[in-house]
Amino acid sequence: xRFFDEQEDMRPTVHDIAAEAGVSLATVDRVLNARPGVxxxxxxxxxxxxxxxxxxxxxxxANLAKGRVxxxxxxxxxxxxxxxxxxxxxVEQAVERGPIERTQIDIxxxxxxxxxxxxxxxxxxxxKAPAGIALVAIExxxxxxxxxxxxxxxxxxxxxxxxxxxxERDHYAGVDNRAAGRTAAxxxxxxxxxxxxxxxxxxxxxxxxxxQNRFEGFSEVMSERFAHLDxxxxxxxxxxxxxxxxxxxxxxxxxxxxIGLYSLGAGNRGLLKALDPAHDSGREIVTVAHELxxxxxxxxxxxxxxxxxxxxxxxxxxxxxRVLKAKADGLPVIDGQERIRIDIFIKDNxx
Amino acid sequence: xRFFDEQEDMRPTVHDIAAEAGVSLATVDRVLNARPGVxxxxxxxxxxxxxxxxxxxxxxxANLAKGRVxxxxxxxxxxxxxxxxxxxxxVEQAVERGPIERTQIDIxxxxxxxxxxxxxxxxxxxxKAPAGIALVAIExxxxxxxxxxxxxxxxxxxxxxxxxxxxERDHYAGVDNRAAGRTAAxxxxxxxxxxxxxxxxxxxxxxxxxxQNRFEGFSEVMSERFAHLDxxxxxxxxxxxxxxxxxxxxxxxxxxxxIGLYSLGAGNRGLLKALDPAHDSGREIVTVAHELxxxxxxxxxxxxxxxxxxxxxxxxxxxxxRVLKAKADGLPVIDGQERIRIDIFIKDNxx
DNA sequence: CTGTTAGCGCATTCAA
DNA sequence: TTGAATGCGCTAACAG
Numbered sequence: 001x002r003f004f005d006e007q008e009d010m011r012p013t014v015h016d017i018a019a020e021a022g023v024s025l026a027t028v029d030r031v032l033n034a035r036p037g038v039x040x041x042x043x044x045x046x047x048x049x050x051x052x053x054x055x056x057x058x059x060x061x062a063n064l065a066k067g068r069v070x071x072x073x074x075x076x077x078x079x080x081x082x083x084x085x086x087x088x089x090x091v092e093q094a095v096e097r098g099p100i101e102r103t104q105i106d107i108x109x110x111x112x113x114x115x116x117x118x119x120x121x122x123x124x125x126x127x128k129a130p131a132g133i134a135l136v137a138i139e140x141x142x143x144x145x146x147x148x149x150x151x152x153x154x155x156x157x158x159x160x161x162x163x164x165x166x167x168e169r170d171h172y173a174g175v176d177n178r179a180a181g182r183t184a185a186x187x188x189x190x191x192x193x194x195x196x197x198x199x200x201x202x203x204x205x206x207x208x209x210x211x212q213n214r215f216e217g218f219s220e221v222m223s224e225r226f227a228h229l230d231x232x233x234x235x236x237x238x239x240x241x242x243x244x245x246x247x248x249x250x251x252x253x254x255x256x257x258x259i260g261l262y263s264l265g266a267g268n269r270g271l272l273k274a275l276d277p278a279h280d281s282g283r284e285i286v287t288v289a290h291e292l293x294x295x296x297x298x299x300x301x302x303x304x305x306x307x308x309x310x311x312x313x314x315x316x317x318x319x320x321x322r323v324l325k326a327k328a329d330g331l332p333v334i335d336g337q338e339r340i341r342i343d344i345f346i347k348d349n350x351x
Numbered sequence: 352x353r354f355f356d357e358q359e360d361m362r363p364t365v366h367d368i369a370a371e372a373g374v375s376l377a378t379v380d381r382v383l384n385a386r387p388g389v390x391x392x393x394x395x396x397x398x399x400x401x402x403x404x405x406x407x408x409x410x411x412x413a414n415l416a417k418g419r420v421x422x423x424x425x426x427x428x429x430x431x432x433x434x435x436x437x438x439x440x441x442v443e444q445a446v447e448r449g450p451i452e453r454t455q456i457d458i459x460x461x462x463x464x465x466x467x468x469x470x471x472x473x474x475x476x477x478x479k480a481p482a483g484i485a486l487v488a489i490e491x492x493x494x495x496x497x498x499x500x501x502x503x504x505x506x507x508x509x510x511x512x513x514x515x516x517x518x519e520r521d522h523y524a525g526v527d528n529r530a531a532g533r534t535a536a537x538x539x540x541x542x543x544x545x546x547x548x549x550x551x552x553x554x555x556x557x558x559x560x561x562x563q564n565r566f567e568g569f570s571e572v573m574s575e576r577f578a579h580l581d582x583x584x585x586x587x588x589x590x591x592x593x594x595x596x597x598x599x600x601x602x603x604x605x606x607x608x609x610i611g612l613y614s615l616g617a618g619n620r621g622l623l624k625a626l627d628p629a630h631d632s633g634r635e636i637v638t639v640a641h642e643l644x645x646x647x648x649x650x651x652x653x654x655x656x657x658x659x660x661x662x663x664x665x666x667x668x669x670x671x672x673r674v675l676k677a678k679a680d681g682l683p684v685i686d687g688q689e690r691i692r693i694d695i696f697i698k699d700n701x702x
Numbered sequence: 703c704t705g706t707t708a709g710c711g712c713a714t715t716c717a718a
Numbered sequence: 719t720t721g722a723a724t725g726c727g728c729t730a731a732c733a734g
Binding site for chain 2: 056059061185186343351
């Protein structure tokens with residue numbers, strides 16, 4: 001009868017590997033971390049022991065021993081809308097989790113929609129040689145150049161929320177904005193049903209890639225499936241409440257047949273100021289907007305908004321950090337696990 | 352000039368606290384873990400030092416030192432549909448993460464829809480005195496009794512996916528099924544627009560609480576907002592493909608005016624076998640179903656399904672484990688952070 | 703009631 | 719090329 005010679009459900013440790021392979025801890029460690037200075041023969045012995053015992057490294061213990069911290073820099077636009085504030089909050093929460101996740105995150109705020117300022121901030125961040133940089137991209141020459149310098153310096157870059165061209169950065173932590181636009185179009189078109197009329201589009205700025213992509217996706221589906229609806233040229237509200245309000249008010253007046261509206265930018269306050277009176281007066285304008293702020297939430301509840309698409313800023317930030325860590329360690333990133341979902345909210349499934 | 356007397360950005364450790372408070376490590380540990388045997392005076396000194404230095408415990412190191420493992424039991428129904436398989440997979444993944452998360456999870460499979468078997472499994476699990484039990488509940492006397500015994504034995508219980516009455520269990524890790532039903536009704540009603548006709552409902556079994564709740568939520572909204580639609584009495588397919596297919600085929604025949612269908616159970620294979628031919632022949636039946644299986648996904652893509660509501664089994668399992676750990680340690684649970692979302696998927700926002 | 707001390711699993715000097 | 723010894727931040731015997 002054998003009682004004690006099985007390891008039971010205790011997972012093997014480096015000690016077990018060392019014993020099994022007949023070498024010391026240090027050697028095991030060298031093999032495990034692919035460090036040089038081990039004879040091939042010895043290496044093989046260790047590797048055999050590892051697979052035999054089914055060893056899995058205890059990452060927590062490893063981190064503890066390493067005492068390593070990852071210095072990251074997050075460059076965020078000083079954009080005064082609920083989504084960007086939420087993003088900022090999410091990064092601040094990450095800062096607070098820093099000690100426990102062994103990250104040391106610097107937040108750098110830059111003026112919104114300002115490519116030069118962003119590029120300058122990137123350069124400044126590079127000078128401090130962090131282990132990784134995350135930024136909300138603006139697709140323009142100075143930014144692209146600054147990011148290229150990061151790559152040259154070997155600093156991993158992930159774009160957050162708004163992307164650059166493929167290849168310029170290491171990873172994009174954000175939603176597929178073309179798909180988001182398509183989703184909005186389908187919801188709008190289907191909610192409108194048989195009704196005919198015009199559909200307005202309110203953007204922040206079409207020079208930002210995410211807004212541009214949303215508009216493209218939206219237009220695609222509108223022409224593919226809802227060609228009977230008349231989509232107006234997009235208005236650009238620059239995420240400015242007053243401007244957005246005016247644009248929408250004017251559009252409502254000049255297009256009495258407007259029955260639908262897609263607001264693809266952030267910042268819904270101005271929009272709602274224009275839309276609520278119309279809604280209250282009984283005019284039915286099916287509206288799909290982005291980002292589940294408190295305003296958006298309330299608008300869904302009172303019926304001014306019909307659907308809200310959302311990207312979870314917390315998910316995006318956590319994903320960005322995971323990816324930056326992986327890149328910093330030269331580890332592969334499992335793309336499927338980092339995909340950010342497009343959440344659909346209607347009145348009934350509000351969280 | 353002061354150079355070295357600031358702790359810089361190093362986070363304080365127990366040693367720093369001990370030094371600051373002028374006590375030993377052990378005492379600090381006692382205070383931090385709210386263990387008895389410390390004079391109030393001493394306790395206060397330590398607490399002062401903690402807040403002064405802004406100490407945050409390194410959970411990873413703590414776990415490492417504790418070497419504690421949480422033995423949990425998950426009792427799952429042997430239900431052969433994609434959702435339950437997904438749930439099973441999610442728990443198996445949790446089992447694999449066990450070593451690194453310091454959990455030791457036992458999976459117990461029980462026949463589906465069998466209250467006696469479930470109760471027996473609960474009793475058996477209790478005998479092994481795990482640190483917590485998760486189960487997919489069936490609301491029936493033997494189960495309720497068995498769960499009550501768990502409470503008496505001081506074993507935390509969380510219900511998974513399908514709930515019991517409040518108070519019987521410590522926590523419910525699943526979606527608000529009434530809200531899910533409401534969501535389905537709104538989507539169905541709005542997608543139908545001006546069309547008039549009857550709407551069918553296919554359930555698994557209305558004796559399961561989650562299905563019951565979905566149906567209630569659905570009915571509420573249908574009568575509140577879409578009273579012009581005629582909702583048929585629910586069919587009970589017992590999540591059996593052949594039965595579901597037959598029920599739906601019969602309904603389609605006997606109700607030529609059927610223009611909508613809400614499938615609130617799991618298991619979409621049989622449903623799709625009945626629905627696809629109708630769809631192919633040009634009959635437009637707006638359909639909302641649950642759980643994003645491969646079948647459901649394909650059905651969305653080809654247009655047989657119009658929307659799919661989903662609960663993320665992975666989220667549910669991870670949440671259940673977090674809660675079980677917290678309960679086992681007597682820690683509070685932040686409910687807001689454990690809320691499981693109702694995901695809406697249409698063709699365009701598939702992940 | 704309080705302090706000393708020995709690890710948890712791993713990484714890393716420093717010697718050999 | 720390899721090994722012994724030390725410590726990361728924390729917990730838990732075991733002494734006092």
